[in-house]
Amino acid sequence: MKNMSGSQLAVLGGTKAVIAELGNMFTWPIITQEDEEVALDVLRKGAMSGTEVTQQFEDDFRQWLGVDYALGFNNGTSALLAAMFGCGVGVGDEVICPSVTFWASCTSAYTLGATVVFADIDPITLCIDPKAIERCISERTKAIIVVHYFGYPADMDEIMAIAQKHNLKVIEDVSHAHGGKYKGRNLGAIGHVGGMSLMSGKALAVGEAGMLVSNDREIYERAIAFGHYERNDNEIQTANLKPYIGLPSGGYKFRMHQLSSAVGRVQLRHYDARHEQISLAMNYFWDLLEGVQGIRAHRPDKGSGSYMGGWYAARGHYRPEELGGLSVTRFTEAVRAEGVGDCYPGCNIPLHKHPLFTEADVYNHGKPTRIANSSRDVRQLDSGLTVTDAISERLFSVPWFKHYRKDEIEQYANALRKVASNYQELLVSDQGNPPILGGWSMFAKK
Numbered sequence: 001m002k003n004m005s006g007s008q009l010a011v012l013g014g015t016k017a018v019i020a021e022l023g024n025m026f027t028w029p030i031i032t033q034e035d036e037e038v039a040l041d042v043l044r045k046g047a048m049s050g051t052e053v054t055q056q057f058e059d060d061f062r063q064w065l066g067v068d069y070a071l072g073f074n075n076g077t078s079a080l081l082a083a084m085f086g087c088g089v090g091v092g093d094e095v096i097c098p099s100v101t102f103w104a105s106c107t108s109a110y111t112l113g114a115t116v117v118f119a120d121i122d123p124i125t126l127c128i129d130p131k132a133i134e135r136c137i138s139e140r141t142k143a144i145i146v147v148h149y150f151g152y153p154a155d156m157d158e159i160m161a162i163a164q165k166h167n168l169k170v171i172e173d174v175s176h177a178h179g180g181k182y183k184g185r186n187l188g189a190i191g192h193v194g195g196m197s198l199m200s201g202k203a204l205a206v207g208e209a210g211m212l213v214s215n216d217r218e219i220y221e222r223a224i225a226f227g228h229y230e231r232n233d234n235e236i237q238t239a240n241l242k243p244y245i246g247l248p249s250g251g252y253k254f255r256m257h258q259l260s261s262a263v264g265r266v267q268l269r270h271y272d273a274r275h276e277q278i279s280l281a282m283n284y285f286w287d288l289l290e291g292v293q294g295i296r297a298h299r300p301d302k303g304s305g306s307y308m309g310g311w312y313a314a315r316g317h318y319r320p321e322e323l324g325g326l327s328v329t330r331f332t333e334a335v336r337a338e339g340v341g342d343c344y345p346g347c348n349i350p351l352h353k354h355p356l357f358t359e360a361d362v363y364n365h366g367k368p369t370r371i372a373n374s375s376r377d378v379r380q381l382d383s384g385l386t387v388t389d390a391i392s393e394r395l396f397s398v399p400w401f402k403h404y405r406k407d408e409i410e411q412y413a414n415a416l417r418k419v420a421s422n423y424q425e426l427l428v429s430d431q432g433n434p435p436i437l438g439g440w441s442m443f444a445k446k
Ligand SMILES: *Cc1c(COP(=O)(O)O)cnc(C)c1O
Pocket: 075, 076, 077, 078, 080, 101, 102, 104, 105, 147, 173, 175, 176, 196, 197, 198, 199, 208, 209, 210
């Protein structure tokens, strides 16, 4: 129906494209009586601390991912810190990481006396660009941190080849991509070690919890030694860890709360089936939008054997040049007006722009920690991040469907198609993008 201005767009007074009730389409995690019962069981047994349930969860996780070792953590941040320590990252070392990610992918390198060198991302995958990695390598580089960003599997073959050539470790941050596959292989099981959040906003949503996975006994044992005192016992085989059993080398206490472990076991049991619903729904949404000018799906090509994991904080690519230069800010405003609640511009703000990485002297070194922890001024490398610096105005968030209900999904897809097809009506009122799009966290309120 056209309004007086002659437009059909809801933002200009037309009728909304989405009339479906929200229902449980976006409710996550899915909590049933099964979750409630196991949580109550832990409470009634007074087993909130301890590791018995956590070790059962770890067994489930190992089998699910097909890895030799899994170690539960209180959150993803500490799992990733322990992964770095596991890889031998220490004083004066460098880790290479993409700059558009959640800070926990790399910020704790400082804690180990190490520093971060940021590599550019690939504009299509949004993951670290293998071509950019080699330029960042120095004689102090110890590890490459790979983030399967917004669920997209990074180019692991190329990354593993570079790592092998330079004798580096690869840490997969799987916090966005549980259940994803790269050429048929499970994300998290390809690098030397995987670390991931199981926080309740993520795809595999447990609560405050994290998991470290590896096929490498020494990395696993170092991760135990670092922050799991009660498991740093006689079973440790690594010779140079043996003298220090009993106490945590890192001085940390990282074990998982057993309410999380218990709920985690239930969530994991149902994850593949629920994940399949998400994948069907998200792929259907993008199939409907195939060929629409100005927008592109963020997902691997069909037939590549690679699959999105979880679709956490799913994004679409935005191509303003196909829409007369319409800003992503105005575009998403118009889409939200059509009844699509979660449609905002941008992604994580690049970390290299934050003063924590340019000037903060965190540990009283008398100079910025970023440099103090290194033998060179790694900040110079920031200048090369051209894709990273321009990416936020070429991305927008899309609804994260949890159920494959075609008629509802069609309404959401119609909303995007409607705005993209009528973009010319929005050009006059377009104020452009603000200087900063996105946020430091994707979980923060908009
Ligand atoms: C959420 C997240 C983490 C940190 O996990 P927590 O469980 O919140 O500590 C690490 N890396 C990425 C990419 C994340 O999104």
